[in-house]
Amino acid sequence: MFVPFLLAGCGSNATQEVAAGAPGVLVEDAWVRATTGAKDTTMTAAFMALTNPGDTDVKLTSATSPVAGVVQLHEMATQDGKMVMREKTGGVTVPAGSHAHLSPGGDHIMLMSLKHPLNPGDEVPLTLKFSDNTTHDLKVPVKAFTEEEEHYHPTPR
Amino acid sequence: MTTPTNGPSRRRVLGFGGVAATGVVAGATGVVAFGADRTTVQPPARAVSPYGTHQAGIALGAPASAELVAFKLTTDRAGLGRLMRLWTNDIVALADGRPAPGDTAPELAVANKGLTVTVGFGPRVFDLTGQRPAGLDDLPAMRHDRLEAGWSGGDLLVMVGADDAVSVVHAVRRLVADAKPFATPVWRQTGFWDSTGPNGEPVTGRNLFGQVDGTGNPAFGTPEFDRTVWSADGPDWFRDGTTLVVRRIRMNLDTWDELTRSEQERAVGRKLSTGAPLTGTAEHDDLDLEARDADGRPVIAQNAHARLSHHSENDGRRIFRKGLNYVHDTGATRESGLIFLSHQADIAGQFLPLLTRLDAVDALNEWTTTIGSAVFALPPGFRPGEWLGQKLLS
Numbered sequence: 001m002f003v004p005f006l007l008a009g010c011g012s013n014a015t016q017e018v019a020a021g022a023p024g025v026l027v028e029d030a031w032v033r034a035t036t037g038a039k040d041t042t043m044t045a046a047f048m049a050l051t052n053p054g055d056t057d058v059k060l061t062s063a064t065s066p067v068a069g070v071v072q073l074h075e076m077a078t079q080d081g082k083m084v085m086r087e088k089t090g091g092v093t094v095p096a097g098s099h100a101h102l103s104p105g106g107d108h109i110m111l112m113s114l115k116h117p118l119n120p121g122d123e124v125p126l127t128l129k130f131s132d133n134t135t136h137d138l139k140v141p142v143k144a145f146t147e148e149e150e151h152y153h154p155t156p157r
Numbered sequence: 158m159t160t161p162t163n164g165p166s167r168r169r170v171l172g173f174g175g176v177a178a179t180g181v182v183a184g185a186t187g188v189v190a191f192g193a194d195r196t197t198v199q200p201p202a203r204a205v206s207p208y209g210t211h212q213a214g215i216a217l218g219a220p221a222s223a224e225l226v227a228f229k230l231t232t233d234r235a236g237l238g239r240l241m242r243l244w245t246n247d248i249v250a251l252a253d254g255r256p257a258p259g260d261t262a263p264e265l266a267v268a269n270k271g272l273t274v275t276v277g278f279g280p281r282v283f284d285l286t287g288q289r290p291a292g293l294d295d296l297p298a299m300r301h302d303r304l305e306a307g308w309s310g311g312d313l314l315v316m317v318g319a320d321d322a323v324s325v326v327h328a329v330r331r332l333v334a335d336a337k338p339f340a341t342p343v344w345r346q347t348g349f350w351d352s353t354g355p356n357g358e359p360v361t362g363r364n365l366f367g368q369v370d371g372t373g374n375p376a377f378g379t380p381e382f383d384r385t386v387w388s389a390d391g392p393d394w395f396r397d398g399t400t401l402v403v404r405r406i407r408m409n410l411d412t413w414d415e416l417t418r419s420e421q422e423r424a425v426g427r428k429l430s431t432g433a434p435l436t437g438t439a440e441h442d443d444l445d446l447e448a449r450d451a452d453g454r455p456v457i458a459q460n461a462h463a464r465l466s467h468h469s470e471n472d473g474r475r476i477f478r479k480g481l482n483y484v485h486d487t488g489a490t491r492e493s494g495l496i497f498l499s500h501q502a503d504i505a506g507q508f509l510p511l512l513t514r515l516d517a518v519d520a521l522n523e524w525t526t527t528i529g530s531a532v533f534a535l536p537p538g539f540r541p542g543e544w545l546g547q548k549l550l551s
Contacts, residue, residue, distance in 0.1 A: 029250055031258035120338040121239020143259045
Protein backbone atom coordinates (compact mmCIF):
# COMPACT_ATOMS: atom_id res chain seq x y z
CA MET A 1 0.00 0.00 0.00
CA PHE A 2 1.00 3.57 -0.57
CA VAL A 3 1.10 6.05 2.21
CA PRO A 4 0.41 9.19 0.27
CA PHE A 5 0.29 12.60 1.88
CA LEU A 6 2.48 11.27 4.62
CA LEU A 7 5.59 13.35 4.45
CA ALA A 8 6.00 16.99 3.70
CA GLY A 9 8.79 16.32 1.25
CA CYS A 10 11.64 15.81 3.71
CA GLY A 11 12.37 13.42 6.47
CA SER A 12 12.39 15.83 9.38
CA ASN A 13 9.22 14.53 10.94
CA ALA A 14 9.34 11.01 9.58
CA THR A 15 10.42 9.30 12.75
CA GLN A 16 7.68 10.71 14.87
CA GLU A 17 5.02 9.59 12.40
CA VAL A 18 5.74 5.92 12.95
CA ALA A 19 4.97 3.85 15.97
CA ALA A 20 7.60 1.89 17.84
CA GLY A 21 8.85 -1.41 16.42
CA ALA A 22 10.33 -2.15 13.03
CA PRO A 23 8.77 0.53 10.87
CA GLY A 24 10.06 -0.58 7.50
CA VAL A 25 10.60 1.59 4.47
CA LEU A 26 7.76 3.79 3.23
CA VAL A 27 7.03 3.93 -0.49
CA GLU A 28 5.54 7.02 -2.10
CA ASP A 29 4.70 8.35 -5.54
CA ALA A 30 5.62 5.18 -7.41
CA TRP A 31 5.09 5.10 -11.17
CA VAL A 32 6.09 3.09 -14.22
CA ARG A 33 6.83 4.61 -17.60
CA ALA A 34 4.32 3.59 -20.27
CA THR A 35 5.67 1.71 -23.26
CA THR A 36 3.09 3.26 -25.59
CA GLY A 37 4.99 4.83 -28.47
CA ALA A 38 8.38 3.72 -27.17
CA LYS A 39 11.03 2.40 -29.56
CA ASP A 40 11.51 -0.70 -27.45
CA THR A 41 8.27 -1.82 -25.90
CA THR A 42 9.81 -4.81 -24.14
CA MET A 43 11.35 -2.83 -21.33
CA THR A 44 10.64 0.09 -19.06
CA ALA A 45 11.42 1.33 -15.59
CA ALA A 46 9.74 2.00 -12.24
CA PHE A 47 10.41 5.06 -10.10
CA MET A 48 9.44 6.04 -6.57
CA ALA A 49 10.46 7.75 -3.36
CA LEU A 50 11.63 5.51 -0.52
CA THR A 51 11.73 6.82 3.03
CA ASN A 52 13.44 5.10 5.94
CA PRO A 53 12.02 6.36 9.22
CA GLY A 54 14.17 3.96 11.27
CA ASP A 55 17.62 4.50 12.75
CA THR A 56 19.52 1.93 10.70
CA ASP A 57 20.13 1.94 6.96
CA VAL A 58 17.94 -0.40 4.92
CA LYS A 59 18.63 -1.62 1.39
CA LEU A 60 16.23 -2.30 -1.41
CA THR A 61 17.68 -5.64 -2.48
CA SER A 62 15.37 -6.85 -5.27
CA ALA A 63 12.06 -6.43 -7.03
CA THR A 64 9.73 -8.72 -8.98
CA SER A 65 6.70 -8.19 -11.18
CA PRO A 66 4.43 -10.60 -13.01
CA VAL A 67 4.44 -8.32 -16.08
CA ALA A 68 8.22 -8.62 -16.58
CA GLY A 69 10.42 -11.64 -17.24
CA VAL A 70 13.40 -9.92 -15.63
CA VAL A 71 13.51 -7.18 -13.01
CA GLN A 72 16.79 -5.55 -12.00
CA LEU A 73 17.91 -2.64 -9.86
CA HIS A 74 19.84 -0.24 -12.06
CA GLU A 75 22.00 2.80 -11.60
CA MET A 76 23.34 5.45 -13.91
CA ALA A 77 27.09 5.84 -13.66
CA THR A 78 29.89 7.62 -15.47
CA GLN A 79 32.21 5.15 -17.15
CA ASP A 80 35.04 6.31 -19.40
CA GLY A 81 33.47 9.75 -19.46
CA LYS A 82 30.08 8.49 -20.63
CA MET A 83 26.83 7.96 -18.75
CA VAL A 84 25.94 4.32 -18.72
CA MET A 85 23.18 2.33 -17.15
CA ARG A 86 24.20 -0.78 -15.28
CA GLU A 87 22.93 -3.19 -12.72
CA LYS A 88 23.31 -1.99 -9.15
CA THR A 89 24.52 -5.18 -7.58
CA GLY A 90 24.62 -4.06 -3.95
CA GLY A 91 21.04 -2.83 -3.97
CA VAL A 92 19.75 0.68 -3.27
CA THR A 93 20.54 2.03 0.20
CA VAL A 94 17.81 3.97 1.97
CA PRO A 95 19.73 5.81 4.68
CA ALA A 96 18.41 5.90 8.23
CA GLY A 97 16.05 8.84 8.76
CA SER A 98 16.28 9.82 5.11
CA HIS A 99 15.21 9.07 1.56
CA ALA A 100 16.27 7.36 -1.62
CA HIS A 101 14.69 8.61 -4.82
CA LEU A 102 14.37 6.27 -7.76
CA SER A 103 14.03 8.63 -10.70
CA PRO A 104 14.73 9.02 -14.41
CA GLY A 105 18.44 9.64 -14.78
CA GLY A 106 19.20 8.01 -11.43
CA ASP A 107 18.70 4.69 -9.70
CA HIS A 108 15.62 2.88 -10.95
CA ILE A 109 13.95 -0.49 -11.17
CA MET A 110 14.32 -1.92 -14.67
CA LEU A 111 11.48 -4.07 -15.97
CA MET A 112 12.65 -6.21 -18.90
CA SER A 113 11.16 -8.86 -21.14
CA LEU A 114 7.73 -7.32 -20.66
CA LYS A 115 4.91 -9.73 -21.36
CA HIS A 116 2.60 -7.03 -22.76
CA PRO A 117 2.65 -3.30 -23.50
CA LEU A 118 1.99 -0.96 -20.57
CA ASN A 119 -0.53 1.78 -21.25
CA PRO A 120 -1.06 5.00 -19.27
CA GLY A 121 -3.37 4.37 -16.35
CA ASP A 122 -2.63 0.63 -16.17
CA GLU A 123 -1.57 -0.65 -12.77
CA VAL A 124 1.48 -2.87 -12.51
CA PRO A 125 1.93 -5.23 -9.55
CA LEU A 126 5.42 -4.83 -8.14
CA THR A 127 6.96 -6.51 -5.10
CA LEU A 128 9.95 -4.91 -3.37
CA LYS A 129 12.25 -6.82 -1.02
CA PHE A 130 14.35 -5.02 1.57
CA SER A 131 17.39 -6.01 3.63
CA ASP A 132 15.34 -5.92 6.84
CA ASN A 133 13.37 -8.87 5.44
CA THR A 134 10.29 -6.75 4.76
CA THR A 135 8.47 -6.90 1.44
CA HIS A 136 6.10 -4.39 -0.13
CA ASP A 137 3.41 -5.43 -2.58
CA LEU A 138 2.58 -2.38 -4.71
CA LYS A 139 0.17 -1.62 -7.49
CA VAL A 140 2.03 1.00 -9.45
CA PRO A 141 0.33 3.33 -11.94
CA VAL A 142 1.66 3.54 -15.47
CA LYS A 143 2.24 7.07 -16.79
CA ALA A 144 3.32 8.58 -20.06
CA PHE A 145 6.54 10.54 -19.75
CA THR A 146 7.69 13.31 -22.05
CA GLU A 147 11.41 13.18 -21.36
CA GLU A 148 13.46 11.69 -24.17
CA GLU A 149 13.65 7.96 -23.81
CA GLU A 150 17.41 7.44 -24.12
CA HIS A 151 18.08 9.76 -21.25
CA TYR A 152 17.54 7.08 -18.66
CA HIS A 153 16.67 4.12 -20.77
CA PRO A 154 19.50 3.72 -23.25
CA THR A 155 19.25 1.47 -26.22
CA PRO A 156 21.41 -1.57 -25.46
CA ARG A 157 24.67 -1.58 -27.37
CA MET B 158 -1.39 2.42 8.39
CA THR B 159 -0.03 5.75 9.34
CA THR B 160 -2.31 8.73 9.44
CA PRO B 161 -1.97 11.76 7.20
CA THR B 162 0.62 14.36 7.93
CA ASN B 163 -1.33 16.96 9.83
CA GLY B 164 -1.69 15.79 13.39
CA PRO B 165 -4.21 17.28 15.81
CA SER B 166 -1.62 19.52 17.39
CA ARG B 167 -1.07 21.29 14.09
CA ARG B 168 -4.63 21.22 12.89
CA ARG B 169 -6.76 24.23 13.51
CA VAL B 170 -10.29 24.84 12.51
CA LEU B 171 -9.29 28.33 11.61
CA GLY B 172 -9.21 29.44 8.07
CA PHE B 173 -7.97 32.39 6.17
CA GLY B 174 -9.31 34.29 3.25
CA GLY B 175 -12.85 33.10 3.69
CA VAL B 176 -12.03 29.45 4.19
CA ALA B 177 -13.06 29.19 7.82
CA ALA B 178 -15.24 26.59 9.42
CA THR B 179 -14.71 23.63 7.12
CA GLY B 180 -11.89 22.19 9.19
CA VAL B 181 -9.87 21.08 6.21
CA VAL B 182 -7.33 23.83 6.36
CA ALA B 183 -4.37 22.86 8.44
CA GLY B 184 -1.70 25.30 9.36
CA ALA B 185 -1.06 28.15 11.63
CA THR B 186 -2.58 31.58 11.41
CA GLY B 187 -0.58 33.70 13.76
CA VAL B 188 -2.15 36.87 15.05
CA VAL B 189 0.54 39.17 16.34
CA ALA B 190 -0.40 42.24 18.31
CA PHE B 191 1.67 45.41 18.15
CA GLY B 192 0.94 47.66 21.08
CA ALA B 193 -2.65 48.27 21.98
CA ASP B 194 -4.43 48.73 18.69
CA ARG B 195 -2.32 47.55 15.78
CA THR B 196 -2.75 43.95 14.70
CA THR B 197 -1.10 42.10 11.88
CA VAL B 198 -2.16 38.70 10.68
CA GLN B 199 0.83 36.67 9.61
CA PRO B 200 0.41 34.77 6.39
CA PRO B 201 -0.36 31.22 7.49
CA ALA B 202 1.20 28.02 6.27
CA ARG B 203 -1.57 26.58 4.15
CA ALA B 204 -1.95 22.98 3.18
CA VAL B 205 -5.42 21.79 2.20
CA SER B 206 -5.82 18.04 2.57
CA PRO B 207 -6.95 16.48 -0.71
CA TYR B 208 -9.00 13.91 1.17
CA GLY B 209 -12.55 14.17 2.41
CA THR B 210 -16.22 13.46 1.91
CA HIS B 211 -16.34 16.22 -0.71
CA GLN B 212 -13.69 17.40 -3.14
CA ALA B 213 -11.44 19.67 -1.14
CA GLY B 214 -11.65 22.90 -3.14
CA ILE B 215 -15.41 23.30 -3.22
CA ALA B 216 -16.43 24.52 0.25
CA LEU B 217 -13.76 27.19 0.28
CA GLY B 218 -13.68 30.78 -0.85
CA ALA B 219 -12.52 31.64 -4.35
CA PRO B 220 -8.79 31.00 -4.71
CA ALA B 221 -6.41 33.92 -5.19
CA SER B 222 -5.31 32.37 -8.44
CA ALA B 223 -7.06 29.73 -10.51
CA GLU B 224 -7.16 28.02 -13.85
CA LEU B 225 -9.95 25.93 -15.33
CA VAL B 226 -9.34 23.53 -18.18
CA ALA B 227 -12.14 21.75 -20.02
CA PHE B 228 -11.31 18.68 -22.10
CA LYS B 229 -12.85 16.64 -24.85
CA LEU B 230 -12.56 12.96 -23.99
CA THR B 231 -10.77 10.81 -26.54
CA THR B 232 -11.17 7.57 -24.60
CA ASP B 233 -13.84 5.22 -23.33
CA ARG B 234 -15.27 4.59 -19.88
CA ALA B 235 -12.35 2.39 -18.83
CA GLY B 236 -9.88 4.98 -20.07
CA LEU B 237 -11.62 7.68 -18.06
CA GLY B 238 -11.21 5.47 -14.99
CA ARG B 239 -7.49 5.11 -15.69
CA LEU B 240 -7.15 8.88 -16.02
CA MET B 241 -8.98 9.41 -12.72
CA ARG B 242 -6.55 7.06 -10.96
CA LEU B 243 -3.59 8.96 -12.40
CA TRP B 244 -5.08 12.34 -11.53
CA THR B 245 -5.87 11.20 -7.99
CA ASN B 246 -2.18 10.32 -7.46
CA ASP B 247 -1.18 13.68 -8.92
CA ILE B 248 -3.64 15.58 -6.75
CA VAL B 249 -2.47 13.89 -3.56
CA ALA B 250 1.18 14.69 -4.30
CA LEU B 251 0.61 18.26 -5.51
CA ALA B 252 -1.64 19.14 -2.56
CA ASP B 253 1.20 18.10 -0.27
CA GLY B 254 3.72 20.20 -2.18
CA ARG B 255 5.42 17.15 -3.66
CA PRO B 256 6.02 16.80 -7.39
CA ALA B 257 3.51 14.56 -9.13
CA PRO B 258 4.99 11.20 -10.11
CA GLY B 259 6.99 11.76 -13.31
CA ASP B 260 7.07 15.53 -12.85
CA THR B 261 9.46 17.15 -15.33
CA ALA B 262 9.76 20.35 -13.27
CA PRO B 263 9.67 19.01 -9.71
CA GLU B 264 11.05 22.16 -8.10
CA LEU B 265 7.85 24.01 -9.03
CA ALA B 266 5.89 21.88 -6.54
CA VAL B 267 5.83 23.98 -3.37
CA ALA B 268 4.00 23.17 -0.15
CA ASN B 269 1.65 25.45 1.77
CA LYS B 270 0.20 27.31 -1.21
CA GLY B 271 -3.37 26.30 -0.46
CA LEU B 272 -3.46 24.26 -3.64
CA THR B 273 -6.68 22.47 -4.50
CA VAL B 274 -7.72 20.50 -7.57
CA THR B 275 -11.38 20.02 -8.44
CA VAL B 276 -12.56 17.60 -11.13
CA GLY B 277 -15.91 17.43 -12.94
CA PHE B 278 -17.66 15.38 -15.62
CA GLY B 279 -19.58 17.03 -18.47
CA PRO B 280 -22.97 15.76 -19.66
CA ARG B 281 -21.53 13.57 -22.46
CA VAL B 282 -19.61 11.43 -19.95
CA PHE B 283 -22.93 9.98 -18.86
CA ASP B 284 -23.57 8.72 -22.38
CA LEU B 285 -20.59 6.43 -21.64
CA THR B 286 -21.36 5.57 -18.03
CA GLY B 287 -25.09 6.02 -17.48
CA GLN B 288 -26.22 7.21 -14.02
CA ARG B 289 -26.54 10.85 -15.10
CA PRO B 290 -27.38 13.18 -12.22
CA ALA B 291 -30.83 14.73 -12.66
CA GLY B 292 -30.78 18.14 -14.27
CA LEU B 293 -27.26 17.86 -15.67
CA ASP B 294 -27.75 19.22 -19.18
CA ASP B 295 -26.15 22.04 -21.10
CA LEU B 296 -27.95 25.26 -20.24
CA PRO B 297 -30.19 26.64 -22.96
CA ALA B 298 -28.85 29.85 -24.52
CA MET B 299 -30.32 32.89 -22.80
CA ARG B 300 -31.58 35.92 -24.67
CA HIS B 301 -28.58 38.04 -23.64
CA ASP B 302 -26.01 35.28 -24.18
CA ARG B 303 -23.47 35.55 -26.96
CA LEU B 304 -21.96 32.13 -26.45
CA GLU B 305 -18.73 31.25 -28.21
CA ALA B 306 -17.86 27.60 -28.83
CA GLY B 307 -14.30 28.26 -27.70
CA TRP B 308 -15.48 29.03 -24.17
CA SER B 309 -18.31 26.51 -23.89
CA GLY B 310 -19.00 22.88 -23.13
CA GLY B 311 -16.50 20.14 -22.33
CA ASP B 312 -16.53 16.50 -21.23
CA LEU B 313 -14.15 16.89 -18.35
CA LEU B 314 -13.14 19.79 -16.14
CA VAL B 315 -10.17 20.34 -13.93
CA MET B 316 -9.93 23.46 -11.83
CA VAL B 317 -6.76 24.27 -9.91
CA GLY B 318 -6.72 26.98 -7.28
CA ALA B 319 -3.87 28.20 -5.10
CA ASP B 320 -2.49 31.21 -3.31
CA ASP B 321 -0.01 31.74 -6.12
CA ALA B 322 -0.17 31.54 -9.91
CA VAL B 323 3.12 29.67 -10.25
CA SER B 324 1.72 26.76 -8.27
CA VAL B 325 -1.46 26.85 -10.36
CA VAL B 326 0.21 26.72 -13.76
CA HIS B 327 2.60 24.02 -12.61
CA ALA B 328 -0.20 21.77 -11.36
CA VAL B 329 -2.24 22.39 -14.51
CA ARG B 330 0.76 21.51 -16.67
CA ARG B 331 1.11 18.14 -14.91
CA LEU B 332 -2.58 17.35 -15.02
CA VAL B 333 -2.87 18.25 -18.71
CA ALA B 334 0.24 16.19 -19.52
CA ASP B 335 -1.11 13.15 -17.70
CA ALA B 336 -4.47 13.56 -19.45
CA LYS B 337 -2.89 13.57 -22.91
CA PRO B 338 -3.51 9.88 -23.72
CA PHE B 339 -7.17 10.31 -22.73
CA ALA B 340 -8.40 13.87 -23.31
CA THR B 341 -7.60 17.07 -25.21
CA PRO B 342 -8.13 20.59 -23.84
CA VAL B 343 -10.96 22.54 -25.50
CA TRP B 344 -10.81 25.71 -23.41
CA ARG B 345 -8.72 27.16 -20.63
CA GLN B 346 -9.65 30.08 -18.41
CA THR B 347 -7.47 31.86 -15.90
CA GLY B 348 -8.80 34.06 -13.12
CA PHE B 349 -7.97 35.70 -9.84
CA TRP B 350 -9.76 36.81 -6.72
CA ASP B 351 -8.71 38.85 -3.71
CA SER B 352 -10.48 37.73 -0.55
CA THR B 353 -8.08 39.44 1.83
CA GLY B 354 -8.52 42.91 3.27
CA PRO B 355 -5.79 45.47 3.93
CA ASN B 356 -4.95 43.95 7.32
CA GLY B 357 -5.03 40.36 6.13
CA GLU B 358 -8.61 39.81 7.28
CA PRO B 359 -10.95 37.67 5.17
CA VAL B 360 -13.36 39.65 3.00
CA THR B 361 -15.93 38.70 0.37
CA GLY B 362 -13.93 40.21 -2.47
CA ARG B 363 -14.84 42.42 -5.41
CA ASN B 364 -15.39 42.01 -9.11
CA LEU B 365 -13.92 44.44 -11.64
CA PHE B 366 -17.01 46.68 -11.50
CA GLY B 367 -15.90 47.28 -7.90
CA GLN B 368 -18.90 45.48 -6.45
CA VAL B 369 -18.62 43.31 -3.37
CA ASP B 370 -19.53 40.02 -5.01
CA GLY B 371 -20.77 36.87 -3.27
CA THR B 372 -22.44 38.30 -0.14
CA GLY B 373 -25.62 36.28 -0.55
CA ASN B 374 -23.95 32.88 -0.26
CA PRO B 375 -25.08 30.39 2.36
CA ALA B 376 -22.48 30.22 5.15
CA PHE B 377 -19.99 27.33 5.20
CA GLY B 378 -20.85 24.53 7.56
CA THR B 379 -24.54 25.39 7.88
CA PRO B 380 -27.41 23.03 6.99
CA GLU B 381 -28.41 25.67 4.43
CA PHE B 382 -25.03 25.35 2.72
CA ASP B 383 -25.16 21.56 2.73
CA ARG B 384 -28.71 21.51 1.34
CA THR B 385 -27.76 23.98 -1.38
CA VAL B 386 -24.55 22.36 -2.55
CA TRP B 387 -24.33 18.62 -1.91
CA SER B 388 -26.34 16.02 -3.72
CA ALA B 389 -28.37 13.93 -1.31
CA ASP B 390 -30.45 11.96 -3.79
CA GLY B 391 -30.01 10.83 -7.36
CA PRO B 392 -27.48 8.17 -8.40
CA ASP B 393 -25.60 6.61 -5.49
CA TRP B 394 -22.16 7.50 -6.90
CA PHE B 395 -23.13 11.20 -6.86
CA ARG B 396 -24.01 11.42 -3.16
CA ASP B 397 -21.88 14.18 -1.57
CA GLY B 398 -21.03 15.46 -5.03
CA THR B 399 -22.25 18.72 -6.51
CA THR B 400 -22.64 20.42 -9.85
CA LEU B 401 -20.72 23.37 -11.21
CA VAL B 402 -21.87 25.93 -13.74
CA VAL B 403 -19.05 27.90 -15.38
CA ARG B 404 -20.15 31.12 -17.12
CA ARG B 405 -17.65 33.45 -18.73
CA ILE B 406 -19.16 36.90 -18.38
CA ARG B 407 -17.64 39.76 -20.34
CA MET B 408 -17.98 43.08 -18.53
CA ASN B 409 -18.04 46.35 -20.39
CA LEU B 410 -15.96 48.52 -18.10
CA ASP B 411 -16.03 51.46 -20.54
CA THR B 412 -19.80 51.94 -20.47
CA TRP B 413 -19.98 51.03 -16.76
CA ASP B 414 -17.49 53.79 -16.01
CA GLU B 415 -19.82 56.31 -17.70
CA LEU B 416 -22.43 55.80 -14.98
CA THR B 417 -22.72 57.90 -11.86
CA ARG B 418 -22.03 56.11 -8.60
CA SER B 419 -25.70 56.11 -7.65
CA GLU B 420 -26.65 54.62 -11.01
CA GLN B 421 -24.09 51.87 -10.47
CA GLU B 422 -25.46 51.18 -6.98
CA ARG B 423 -29.06 51.18 -8.22
CA ALA B 424 -28.26 48.51 -10.83
CA VAL B 425 -27.17 46.11 -8.11
CA GLY B 426 -29.19 47.34 -5.12
CA ARG B 427 -26.11 47.46 -2.92
CA LYS B 428 -23.65 50.16 -1.85
CA LEU B 429 -20.29 50.06 -3.54
CA SER B 430 -18.44 51.09 -0.37
CA THR B 431 -19.43 48.18 1.85
CA GLY B 432 -21.65 45.92 -0.22
CA ALA B 433 -24.49 46.69 2.21
CA PRO B 434 -27.98 46.64 0.70
CA LEU B 435 -29.27 50.12 -0.15
CA THR B 436 -31.70 49.56 2.73
CA GLY B 437 -28.99 48.67 5.27
CA THR B 438 -25.64 49.67 6.72
CA ALA B 439 -23.54 46.48 6.82
CA GLU B 440 -22.68 43.97 4.12
CA HIS B 441 -24.63 41.10 5.60
CA ASP B 442 -27.75 43.08 6.56
CA ASP B 443 -30.90 41.54 5.16
CA LEU B 444 -32.38 43.19 2.11
CA ASP B 445 -35.57 45.15 2.85
CA LEU B 446 -37.33 44.51 -0.43
CA GLU B 447 -40.44 46.42 0.70
CA ALA B 448 -38.68 49.68 1.62
CA ARG B 449 -39.71 52.73 -0.44
CA ASP B 450 -38.15 56.14 -0.85
CA ALA B 451 -39.86 59.53 -0.36
CA ASP B 452 -41.36 59.29 -3.85
CA GLY B 453 -42.79 55.85 -3.15
CA ARG B 454 -40.34 53.98 -5.37
CA PRO B 455 -38.64 50.78 -4.11
CA VAL B 456 -35.25 51.60 -2.56
CA ILE B 457 -33.95 48.37 -4.07
CA ALA B 458 -35.23 48.64 -7.64
CA GLN B 459 -37.47 45.99 -9.21
CA ASN B 460 -34.72 45.13 -11.70
CA ALA B 461 -31.80 45.38 -9.25
CA HIS B 462 -29.52 42.34 -9.37
CA ALA B 463 -29.58 41.80 -5.59
CA ARG B 464 -33.40 41.68 -5.56
CA LEU B 465 -33.74 39.37 -8.53
CA SER B 466 -31.13 36.92 -7.26
CA HIS B 467 -32.32 36.94 -3.62
CA HIS B 468 -33.57 33.56 -2.46
CA SER B 469 -36.78 35.07 -1.05
CA GLU B 470 -37.68 36.10 -4.60
CA ASN B 471 -36.84 32.66 -6.01
CA ASP B 472 -39.03 30.28 -4.02
CA GLY B 473 -36.14 29.76 -1.61
CA ARG B 474 -33.83 28.44 -4.32
CA ARG B 475 -30.23 29.12 -3.52
CA ILE B 476 -26.83 28.61 -5.08
CA PHE B 477 -23.26 28.84 -3.80
CA ARG B 478 -21.35 31.05 -6.16
CA LYS B 479 -17.77 32.15 -6.52
CA GLY B 480 -16.23 34.60 -8.88
CA LEU B 481 -12.87 34.81 -10.56
CA ASN B 482 -11.97 38.07 -12.21
CA TYR B 483 -10.31 37.74 -15.57
CA VAL B 484 -8.55 39.90 -18.11
CA HIS B 485 -7.91 38.68 -21.63
CA ASP B 486 -5.37 40.62 -23.61
CA THR B 487 -5.02 40.51 -27.38
CA GLY B 488 -2.22 42.80 -28.42
CA ALA B 489 -3.14 46.21 -27.07
CA THR B 490 -6.77 45.26 -26.48
CA ARG B 491 -8.01 44.11 -23.10
CA GLU B 492 -11.27 42.36 -22.35
CA SER B 493 -12.31 42.20 -18.70
CA GLY B 494 -14.86 40.03 -17.01
CA LEU B 495 -15.84 37.47 -14.45
CA ILE B 496 -15.60 33.69 -14.51
CA PHE B 497 -18.83 32.99 -12.68
CA LEU B 498 -18.85 29.68 -10.81
CA SER B 499 -22.04 28.34 -9.27
CA HIS B 500 -22.36 25.21 -7.16
CA GLN B 501 -25.71 23.59 -6.52
CA ALA B 502 -27.01 20.08 -6.00
CA ASP B 503 -29.27 20.36 -9.08
CA ILE B 504 -28.68 22.71 -11.99
CA ALA B 505 -32.15 22.43 -13.53
CA GLY B 506 -33.87 22.78 -10.15
CA GLN B 507 -31.81 25.56 -8.59
CA PHE B 508 -29.68 27.42 -11.10
CA LEU B 509 -31.71 27.49 -14.30
CA PRO B 510 -34.79 29.24 -12.86
CA LEU B 511 -32.55 31.91 -11.37
CA LEU B 512 -30.63 32.37 -14.59
CA THR B 513 -33.83 32.66 -16.60
CA ARG B 514 -35.16 35.32 -14.26
CA LEU B 515 -31.95 37.34 -14.36
CA ASP B 516 -31.76 37.08 -18.14
CA ALA B 517 -35.25 38.51 -18.45
CA VAL B 518 -34.85 41.72 -16.45
CA ASP B 519 -31.55 42.09 -14.55
CA ALA B 520 -30.37 45.70 -14.79
CA LEU B 521 -26.76 44.47 -15.01
CA ASN B 522 -27.46 42.86 -18.40
CA GLU B 523 -26.76 46.20 -20.02
CA TRP B 524 -23.07 45.97 -19.07
CA THR B 525 -22.51 42.20 -18.97
CA THR B 526 -22.56 39.55 -21.70
CA THR B 527 -22.10 35.83 -21.14
CA ILE B 528 -19.76 34.46 -23.80
CA GLY B 529 -19.09 30.98 -22.39
CA SER B 530 -21.16 28.37 -20.60
CA ALA B 531 -20.47 24.86 -19.34
CA VAL B 532 -21.89 22.46 -16.77
CA PHE B 533 -20.21 19.64 -14.86
CA ALA B 534 -21.05 17.04 -12.22
CA LEU B 535 -18.36 17.02 -9.53
CA PRO B 536 -17.97 13.60 -7.96
CA PRO B 537 -17.61 13.30 -4.19
CA GLY B 538 -14.20 13.38 -2.54
CA PHE B 539 -11.93 10.44 -1.89
CA ARG B 540 -10.10 8.89 1.03
CA PRO B 541 -6.61 7.36 1.12
CA GLY B 542 -6.62 4.34 -1.16
CA GLU B 543 -9.64 5.56 -3.14
CA TRP B 544 -9.73 7.53 -6.38
CA LEU B 545 -11.90 10.23 -7.90
CA GLY B 546 -15.12 8.99 -9.44
CA GLN B 547 -14.39 5.42 -8.34
CA LYS B 548 -18.02 4.57 -7.66
CA LEU B 549 -19.06 5.70 -11.14
CA LEU B 550 -16.17 4.24 -13.09
CA SER B 551 -14.93 1.09 -11.33
